[in-house]
Amino acid sequence: MSTNSNPLPSADAIGLAPQSVLQELVQLGGSTKSAFDAHHAPEMGLMDQCVHCGFCLPACPTYALWNEEMDSPRGRIWMMRKGALGEAPLDANFQLHMDNCLGCMACMTACPSGVQYNKLIEDTRGQVERHTERPPLDRLYRQMLFATFPHKNRLKIMGIPLAIYQRSGLQTLVRASGVLNLLPKRLSAMENLLPVVPLNPFYSLPAEVSAKSHKRGRVGMLSGCVQSAYFSHVNAATARVLAAEGFEVVIPQEQECCGALAMHTGLEESAAAHAKQMIAVFEHAGVDTIVINSAGCGSTMKEYGHLLRDDPTWAARAAAFSARCKDISEILAEHEPVNRRHPLPLRIVYHDACHLRHAQQVFAEPRKVLARIAGLEVVELPDPNLCCGSAGVYNLLHPESAEQLGDIKAEQMLSVNVQAVVSANPGCLLQIMSSLRRRGEAELPAFHMVELVDASIRGLSVEQLLHGKRSLDV
Amino acid sequence: MSEPNPAPNNLTPAVLDELRTLVGPHGLIAEQNQLQTYECDGLTNFRTMPGAVVLPRTTAEVADVVSLCAKYAVPFVARGAGTGLSGGSLPTEHCIVIGLSRLNRILSVDLENSRVHVEPGVTNTGVTSAVKAEGYFYAPDPSSQTVCTIGGNLAENAGGAHCLKYGFTTTHVLGCEVVLPSGEVMWFGSEHGVVDTPGYDLAGVFIGSEGTLGVATRAVLRVLRKPEAVQTLLAAFDTTTGAAQTVSDIIASGMLPSAMEMMDRISITAAEAAVHAGYPECTALLLVELDGPLAEVNAQMVQVREFCTKNGAWEQRLAQTDAERALVWKGRKAAFAAMGRVSPNYIVQDGVIPRTALPRVLARMDEMSAETGLRIANVFHAGDGNLHPMVLYDRTIEGEEDRALILSYDILRLCVDAGGSITGEHGVGREKQCVMSYQFHEPDLATMQRVRRAFDPQNIANPEKLFPTPRLCGERRHGAYIPHPVEAAGIAEVF
Numbered sequence: 001m002s003t004n005s006n007p008l009p010s011a012d013a014i015g016l017a018p019q020s021v022l023q024e025l026v027q028l029g030g031s032t033k034s035a036f037d038a039h040h041a042p043e044m045g046l047m048d049q050c051v052h053c054g055f056c057l058p059a060c061p062t063y064a065l066w067n068e069e070m071d072s073p074r075g076r077i078w079m080m081r082k083g084a085l086g087e088a089p090l091d092a093n094f095q096l097h098m099d100n101c102l103g104c105m106a107c108m109t110a111c112p113s114g115v116q117y118n119k120l121i122e123d124t125r126g127q128v129e130r131h132t133e134r135p136p137l138d139r140l141y142r143q144m145l146f147a148t149f150p151h152k153n154r155l156k157i158m159g160i161p162l163a164i165y166q167r168s169g170l171q172t173l174v175r176a177s178g179v180l181n182l183l184p185k186r187l188s189a190m191e192n193l194l195p196v197v198p199l200n201p202f203y204s205l206p207a208e209v210s211a212k213s214h215k216r217g218r219v220g221m222l223s224g225c226v227q228s229a230y231f232s233h234v235n236a237a238t239a240r241v242l243a244a245e246g247f248e249v250v251i252p253q254e255q256e257c258c259g260a261l262a263m264h265t266g267l268e269e270s271a272a273a274h275a276k277q278m279i280a281v282f283e284h285a286g287v288d289t290i291v292i293n294s295a296g297c298g299s300t301m302k303e304y305g306h307l308l309r310d311d312p313t314w315a316a317r318a319a320a321f322s323a324r325c326k327d328i329s330e331i332l333a334e335h336e337p338v339n340r341r342h343p344l345p346l347r348i349v350y351h352d353a354c355h356l357r358h359a360q361q362v363f364a365e366p367r368k369v370l371a372r373i374a375g376l377e378v379v380e381l382p383d384p385n386l387c388c389g390s391a392g393v394y395n396l397l398h399p400e401s402a403e404q405l406g407d408i409k410a411e412q413m414l415s416v417n418v419q420a421v422v423s424a425n426p427g428c429l430l431q432i433m434s435s436l437r438r439r440g441e442a443e444l445p446a447f448h449m450v451e452l453v454d455a456s457i458r459g460l461s462v463e464q465l466l467h468g469k470r471s472l473d474v
Numbered sequence: 475m476s477e478p479n480p481a482p483n484n485l486t487p488a489v490l491d492e493l494r495t496l497v498g499p500h501g502l503i504a505e506q507n508q509l510q511t512y513e514c515d516g517l518t519n520f521r522t523m524p525g526a527v528v529l530p531r532t533t534a535e536v537a538d539v540v541s542l543c544a545k546y547a548v549p550f551v552a553r554g555a556g557t558g559l560s561g562g563s564l565p566t567e568h569c570i571v572i573g574l575s576r577l578n579r580i581l582s583v584d585l586e587n588s589r590v591h592v593e594p595g596v597t598n599t600g601v602t603s604a605v606k607a608e609g610y611f612y613a614p615d616p617s618s619q620t621v622c623t624i625g626g627n628l629a630e631n632a633g634g635a636h637c638l639k640y641g642f643t644t645t646h647v648l649g650c651e652v653v654l655p656s657g658e659v660m661w662f663g664s665e666h667g668v669v670d671t672p673g674y675d676l677a678g679v680f681i682g683s684e685g686t687l688g689v690a691t692r693a694v695l696r697v698l699r700k701p702e703a704v705q706t707l708l709a710a711f712d713t714t715t716g717a718a719q720t721v722s723d724i725i726a727s728g729m730l731p732s733a734m735e736m737m738d739r740i741s742i743t744a745a746e747a748a749v750h751a752g753y754p755e756c757t758a759l760l761l762v763e764l765d766g767p768l769a770e771v772n773a774q775m776v777q778v779r780e781f782c783t784k785n786g787a788w789e790q791r792l793a794q795t796d797a798e799r800a801l802v803w804k805g806r807k808a809a810f811a812a813m814g815r816v817s818p819n820y821i822v823q824d825g826v827i828p829r830t831a832l833p834r835v836l837a838r839m840d841e842m843s844a845e846t847g848l849r850i851a852n853v854f855h856a857g858d859g860n861l862h863p864m865v866l867y868d869r870t871i872e873g874e875e876d877r878a879l880i881l882s883y884d885i886l887r888l889c890v891d892a893g894g895s896i897t898g899e900h901g902v903g904r905e906k907q908c909v910m911s912y913q914f915h916e917p918d919l920a921t922m923q924r925v926r927r928a929f930d931p932q933n934i935a936n937p938e939k940l941f942p943t944p945r946l947c948g949e950r951r952h953g954a955y956i957p958h959p960v961e962a963a964g965i966a967e968v969f
Contacts, residue, residue, distance in 0.1 A: 048818055052518045053811035054557040054621045058597060067529060067575035067595070068503070069556065075511035088507040097508075112748040113814030 033086025037130065040268065040310075042080045042123040049115045050077045056117075059110035061387045061405050062100050070097045073107035073117055080124050095132040098124055100401070102394050103264050104354035104387035105299075109361070118299075118359060119306055125266030141186060145393055146267070150257035150274070155229035159201030166197060189399035192434045195230045195426065200472075203232050209239045209249040209474050213338050216246035219331070220287035222301070224294050225257050231426050233470035237454040238293045238328055240474055244339050244457050245332070249291075252281045260300035263307065264392050275304045276314060279321045290321070293328045293450055295353035295425040296392055299360050301325045327356060328450050329424065333365035337372060342459040344452065345375035349418045351409075351432065353425035354387045366424060366449045373456045378422075381412045390431035406435030413444065420445040420466065422452060483568040484548045485525040493526060493570070496538045501576075503527040512571050515556040515563045516618075519821070519879070520904050524551070524565035529573045533651060533659060533691040539572060540689060541657030549934045552689045554595060554623035559810075559822050560903030562630060562684050566938050572689060574625045580604050581692070589648060589667040590695050594625025598632070601695060610697040613640035616899065617807040628690045631682030633899035635733040635806070636763075638857035640698070642899065644681040651692035652680060655930035659691070667694040679925065684901050685936035687929040701765035704732075705775050706799045709787040710756035714738065714852075716786040717758035718832040721856045723781040724762065725829065729774050734857035735761040740816060740866070741809045741853045748812035751805030754789045760856070761806060809853045810864065817849070817866035819875070821882045824900035825889030829859045835892050839863060839885060846881050848874070860898035861889065883909055902940045908947035910940070 034041060054074055057063050062071040069075040076097055082088035098121070107117050134142070148154050165171050171194075174180060180188040205223060219242060223235055242249045259274030278301065282290050292298035305319035350366060357363045363384075370378050389395055389405030409432055413421065421444045423429050429446040436443055445466050455465045494502050503509060504526045513521040525548075530536045543550045550570045553563035565571050578595035585608055590601055598619035601612040615634035616622055622632070628650060633642045640646075649663030649671075663677035680687050711717040714736070721734050737745065737759045746753050753759055762778050764771045775792070782790055793799040813820045827835050836852070843850045851864040863885050867878035886896045886906065890913050896906050910919065923941060927933070938946060 049814050051811055051814040051820075052514070052516055053618065054516060054555050055618070055808075055811055057555055057621050067573070067578065069511040069527075069573075070503075070508045078511045079507060082507065082510050088510060091507065093505050093507050112808035112811035114748065115814075 035083040035086060035088065035090045035131070036127045040123045040126055042084065042120045042127070044081075044084055046116050046120050047077055047081050047084070049113050050074065051113050052078075053112065055112055056107035056110050059106040059385055061102055061104060061106070061389070062401065064386065064408075065401055065404055071100050073101075073111075073115075076101060076124075077115070077117070077120060080120060083127075090127065090131045092132065095128050095134075098128050100398070102354070102387050102389070102391035102405075104391055105358035106354060106385050106387060107358075109358045109385060118303065122263060122266070122303075122306075125264070126268040127266075129266035129268075142265070142397070145396060146261065146270075149393065150225055150259070150261055152223075152225040152228050152257070155225060156201040159197045159229060162194065162197040163199055163201070166194070167199075185399045186396060189402070190396055192437070193395060193430050195226075195430055197230055198232060201229055201232075203472055204228060204253070205232075205235055205239055205251045205474060207251055207253050209243045209251070211246050211248045212243045213246045215248060216335065216338075217289065218248040218250065218287050220282045220285045220290045221249050221251045222258065222290060222292045222294070222297055223251055223255060224297055226426055227294050227297075231448075233472060234293060234426070234448040234451060236472045236474055237448065237451045237470075238291070240471075241328075241332070241450055241454050241457060242291065243474065245335060246338055247331075250285045250287050252285050255281045258297045258300050260296045261392060263300050263303070264296075268307070271300075272307060272311070275301075275307055275318065279304065279314070279317055282321065283317070288324065289331060290325045291328050291331055292325060293424065293448065295327070295355035295360070296427065298325060298327045299355040302360060327360060327362050327365070327424065329356075329366040329369050330362060332450075332453065333368045339457045341373050341453075341456040343375035344373050344456050344460075344462060344465065346420060346462050346465070347377040347379065347418050348420045348422050348447075348452075349379050349381060349413065349416050350449070351381065351388070351413075351421055351423040351428055352384050353423055353428050354391065356424050357385070369453060370422070370449060373452065376452065376456075379416050379418060381409075381416060383412065388428050388431050388435075390425070390427040392427065395427075395431055402431070403435070403438070406431055407439070410435035410439055410441070414441065418444070420447060422447050422449050424449050483525070484546045485568050485570065486546075489542065489546050489548060490526060492542060493528060493539065496542065497528045497530055497535055501529050501531070501535070503529070512553070512556070512573070513565060515553070515558045515561060517559050517561045517564070517903070517905055519875070520561045520564050522565045522567055524571040525568040527571040527573055529576050531576050533577075533653065536572060536574075536577075536689055536691050537653045537657050537659050539570065540653045540655065543570060543934055544655060544657050544932065547932055547934060549937050550689075551936050552625065552629065552685045554626035554629075555597070555618075555621050557618040557622045558626060558630065558901065558903065559824070560630075560897070560901040560905040562901050562903035562936070562939060563626070564904045564939075566936070574623065574689070574691075577625075577691065578623075584667070585610060585697070587667060588697050588699075590697055591667075592624055592693055592695060594628070594690050594693065595623050598622055598624060598627055601697070605697050609700045611700055612695060612697050613637075613646055614643045617810060619807070624693055624695070625690050628681050628693060629683065629685045630899065630901040633855070633860065635735055635803075635855055637899075638734060638855065639730050639732040639765075644678060646696045647677060647681055648694040648696055650677055650680065650690045650694070652688040652690050654688045655932065655935040663694075665694065667696075682901075683926075684903060684940050686926050686940055688935060701732075701767075703768040703771040704763065704765040704799065705771050706761065706763045706793040706802055707775065707778060707782070708753065708789075708791045708793070708802060709760045709762070709782040710754040710789040711758040711760060711785070711787050712756065713786065714758040714836045715833045717760045718836065718856065720760060720781045720785045720787070721832065722829060723785070724778055725857070727777060727781075729764075729777070731762050731778070731857060732765045733761065733763040734855070735806055736852070736854050736856040737761070737806065737809060738852040740849060740851035741813075741864075744812040744816045744851070745805040745809045747815045748808045749801065749805040751801045753802075753805060754791070756789075760787070761802065806853070810862070813851065813864055813866065816851075817868070819867050819869045819878070820851070821865045821867075821878055822900070823861070823863045823865070823882045823885050824897045824906075825861045825863070825886050825894060826898040827859045827861065827889050827892045827894035829857070831892040831894070832856065832859065835861070835888060838888055842881060842884060842888075846877055848878055848881055850881075850885075855898070858898070859894065861885075887912055904939055904946070907940055907942050911942045911947075
């Protein structure tokens with residue numbers, strides 16, 4: 001801003017007062033005062049794209065709950081900006097409001113200016129982890145989460161006692177007794193969100209499944225951590241549908257976690273290590289496309305390019321890898337079906353996983369794929385943009401706010417009067433069922449979108465789909 | 475007229491403690507880095523840290539907070555969603571910001587009498603959502619309607635694209651509950667939604683008073699039946715003159731479209747990038763919406779298209795479905811916010827001119843753009859002559875923000891010179907108070923000031939807005955403002 005002694009004439013009359021702009025400029029150049037360290041600090045250029053219009057406020061789940069500016073995307077970006085300008089410390093308040101963000105990215109869908117909030121919040125979370133303290137119990141709890149979820153073998157081993165707990169009647173007893181209310185909120189939330197663990201948690205898909213019709217491509221498939229341990233039937237259905245539709249499916253057995261959990265909670269080094277492993281494994285597999293059936297994993301893998309952007313050996317490989325990642329609904333939507341779809345007379349609601357609808361902007365595709373099934377009536381929720389509160393491990397870290405969001409979603413689920421819920425993310429389905437149970441409502445049958453396509457190709461009846469055993473054959 | 479200086483800090487720790495007992499620990503924000511998120515609204519060029527923010531949940535809490543402000547002479551500033559573009563909810567130093575975002579319930583819907591009773595934190599779209607299924611809508615539709623709240627709409631007398639036919643907020647508010655700057659609670663207009671009440675039209679005085687006369691805590695709004703038919707036409711012109719002439723021809727023929735909007739090339743590019751509405755690329759895009767009985771709309775649309783053709787429209791496109799129409803409007807309404815895609819910074823202005831002056835004023839604006847080297851994008855409600863020129867600039871280029879602000883004020887003066895006004899719907903707020911004296915003479919301003927003082931003798935309700943003051947307008951300032959010692963002492967605050 002001008003500080004010369006010969007200002008433009010009309011400045012006197014109008015009393016210009018653009019404040020602290022000069023200060024901003026000085027710091028943009030030097031950023032010496034920034035509260036962030038230099039490694040992947042949230043970029044000022046990305047923050048500048050935010051014009052402060054507030055269109056994100058009604059889209060934000062935490063703003064919907066609390067109506068506070070600092071728990072809105074606009075407010076969080078403002079806090080980041082203040083941190084970058086050295087006008088605010090990275091203290092407990094800063095940590096609180098960044099932690100409160102579910103990372104649902106609904107704000108990105110709502111934003112007219114195209115602000116890349118995903119990049120901003122992820123870089124900021126890394127800074128929060130490096131520069132703020134957490135109470136010992138919180139740290140321990142987080143370490144426990146990171147010691148289990150990203151490890152499919154540990155999840156599988158845990159599956160044995162869990163299966164006994166669930167099938168011996170103990171779980172029913174425990175839930176009815178109210179003893180869970182005595183546990184700390186986070187632990188009782190964890191129990192409430194347990195999936196029904198399969199009896200054979202050690203099942204895994206073969207390394208390769210050949211195309212069952214005229215070959216249209218060779219794709220790699222992510223098997224995932226939670227998905228492969230507790231939702232193996234979804235993986236099996238994914239492989240069956242892909243094979244039936246003419247894809248040779250490669251499922252590298254050495255693949256590990258995609259790093260989503262680490263990336264969404266600011267553990268950048270861990271996320272980067274997972275990403276490199278994943279990239280190397282799939283490069284070796286020699287596939288055109290990597291197919292993903294879990295929304296959270298998909299959004300993470302599509303962001304590897306950003307995560308490894310300044311790693312000279314990995315940046316280009318990561319970007320190329322991310323460009324080849326597709327959600328299962330994307331690949332099915334863009335290829336005309338070769339198998340007949342048998343009718344499936346059923347009224348379902350399609351619940352958008354935020355990491356698909358907002359983070360990947362994939363919402364037309366699953367609907368297009370489901371619309372090919374005759375008789376299937378797909379209804380929409382009153383507010384499909386609102387997060388259910390699951391958000392990765394958010395419901396384990398912030399059970400109170402997650403429950404409030406779950407309650408809103410459960411209410412909406414009940415209002416549409418359907419026979420089943422369909423989504424592309426196991427976390428959402430567990431969250432929704434837990435919310436229904438908390439209200440004393442019966443659970444709804446829950447499916448991954450690909451399970452319906454599979455049932456339609458195989459000609460299952462509604463009865464078989466709803467009550468039959470979920471097949472693991474490929 | 476002299477006025478007491480609101481600057482001293484009466485918000486002492488003891489007063490803060492009292493405040494905390496009134497709204498509870500979850501209703502009070504007093505930490506520095508949390509307060510920073512309230513230091514501006516949709517206009518970020520002006521920023522002031524508030525002393526505290528409260529988020530009350532009831533009228534009684536608002537009244538308690540305002541009473542406390544009155545008792546200790548602490549200034550307060552009401553805030554809704556903070557989307558305002560004139561700095562209306564910009565805090566005053568050491569003030570309490572009263573955020574109404576938690577007063578967000580729809581209290582009753584009475585369609586037999588076409589009215590809805592709401593709290594001020596309900597969004598503008600939220601009102602329509604509550605009555606849409608029954609075939610009703612709330613007519614005022616500012617572009618930020620999905621976000622902005624009814625309380626803010628009342629404060630600014632918000633308009634929108636469809637106000638050409640339906641009128642501004644003031645036409646649609648049957649009554650409102652207001653907490654006066656003394657802390658007293660009263661109803662302006664009718665609590666029961668009776669259309670006309672005897673005596674002074676205090677609701678009329680209050681609506682558009684920009685938070686200087688009190689805080690609205692409830693409103694009874696009029697909702698309207700959705701018209702039988704709606705048709706939306708997009709027409710592409712090579713010249714703004716052609717589009718402007720079409721607007722004049724339509725009005726002259728006796729038609730009253732529900733909306734007539736114009737967008738220029740830069741706005742089209744930005745909106746298209748944000749929303750992919752499929753707008754034709756052209757110099758001036760005219761959007762004409764007709765609503766009413768089907769036969770009438772059909773007949774009038776033929777005439778509208780003839781005017782478009784006569785004035786050189788090379789493409790005319792009628793939205794075929796509700797979804798297409800929604801997309802056309804989504805693009806138009808995202809146009810301001812989408813400017814972030816074509817320019818790092820911008821200032822949205824809000825001038826009004828007589829419709830007939832449109833081609834002349836637009837031509838002059840082109841010249842001003844060329845003279846200053848700054849791009850001006852234009853989106854406007856062409857039907858009622860409400861311009862929204864956006865001056866695009868880059869804050870990182872030295873001196874450019876100054877030049878942009880000067881240009882934006884020069885545009886307002888151009889509007890006044892053309893027989894118009896400095897604001898159509900965004901309000902004066904902090905941003906335009908210094909051009910108030912260009913539009914009004916001193917006796918006019920003094921009369922308005924007397925009205926204000928009748929409501930707020932202590933000058934604590936949004937004190938530094940609307941009226942020009944030497945403290946904010948008289949001094950030439952660059953960088954951080956340093957008040958004159960005489961002002962700082964509270965002696966000379968005159969206008």
